[in-house]
Amino acid sequence: MKQLQLGKTGPQSSAIGLGCMGMSGMYGPSDRAESIATIHAALEAGITLLDTGDFYGSGHNEILIGEALKSAPPSRRDSAIISVKFGAMRDPAGGWSLYDARPAAVKNFLAYSLQRLGVDHIDIYRPARLDPNVPIEDTVGAIADMIKAGYVRHVGLSEVGATTIRRAAAVHPVADLQIEYSLISRGIEDEILPTCRELGIGVTAYGVLSRGLISGHWSKDAAGKGDFRAMSPRFQGDNVDHNLALVDALRKVADAKGVSVAQIAIAWVAAQGSDIVPLVGARRRDRLAEALGAVDVALSAEDLAAIAQAVPHGAAAGERYAAAQMAHLDSEQGSKGHAA
């Protein structure tokens, strides 16, 4: 598997990473044994970057990754780069509340993550969202303390805008920004991506298949109970019809190239720069195998033009999150950023 440098100061990473969120309930039920087999297959294929959040299944996802790492061959286990998000608060019924990225909370969350993962350090540690009550300098300062103490290797960020990125990077070098980026989510192109490039910060792109919507496998109303997509604007009513028509257009381009829709969508993100690592959210081995096929898809200028015609900039109907969640995204607040 091709390796990329994740930001000027970050680790080397496989050219695509595995996002493990879907293995812990965000997209409805998942199969534990198949999830672990998928992580093993990813490591075997040379994927090194595994992404999680301590709040995915309220710890379930970290325990699962810990179990998969324990039963993986030592060489694969040792090459794994674990990226963990913290800060999102849950309740026992699975509900979501506020964010907590105070320095004391950072250290507390980290202590639990190390236990659940069964590791002595985390490679990249990042607040999932900007806590509007805590200056980003304080949160990053706490992660920097944990780096000095040996429990963390690198600082990462997630869904923050240019101003916050600059403030964070002034405290400690930042390896990467994790943020949604796909053919139909291109908000980072104007200001956020240039800022990362100026500061030597890599990008781990999530939602490269728009959570399955542009994977070529989605059909209207496929989301069941407890599936994030049942509430997501792009998957609703007329929006999903409009968005699936874009997928039909993309399918023609993919067919002409002899690849699948998911592969062309992942390859498009990878083609936007060697500083971008697409995170694929496969939770089954067949989906992973398809995603891995994207690594060798080279897109020519003609391919990129055909893709742009099929899915023009800004073509998606519906926001990427519901309004209440959009309000938590510092990345969507323009250059003002949140107050903290």
Ligand SMILES: NC(=O)c1ccc[n+]([C@@H]2O[C@H](COP(=O)([O-])OP(=O)(O)OC[C@H]3O[C@@H](n4cnc5c(N)ncnc54)[C@H](OP(=O)(O)O)[C@@H]3O)[C@@H](O)[C@H]2O)c1
């Ligand atoms: N920083 C953040 O705020 C944030 C937010 C969300 C996610 N993330 C991270 O990014 C990772 C990826 O995000 P995501 O899961 O939403 O992204 P995604 O890759 O756009 O969507 C994954 C979904 O697409 C479907 N799919 C269909 N064909 C696929 C294929 N060949 N390969 C992979 N998936 C295929 C699967 O749905 P079915 O399994 O239902 O078929 C899968 O669950 C997450 O696992 C998480 O680690 C970060």
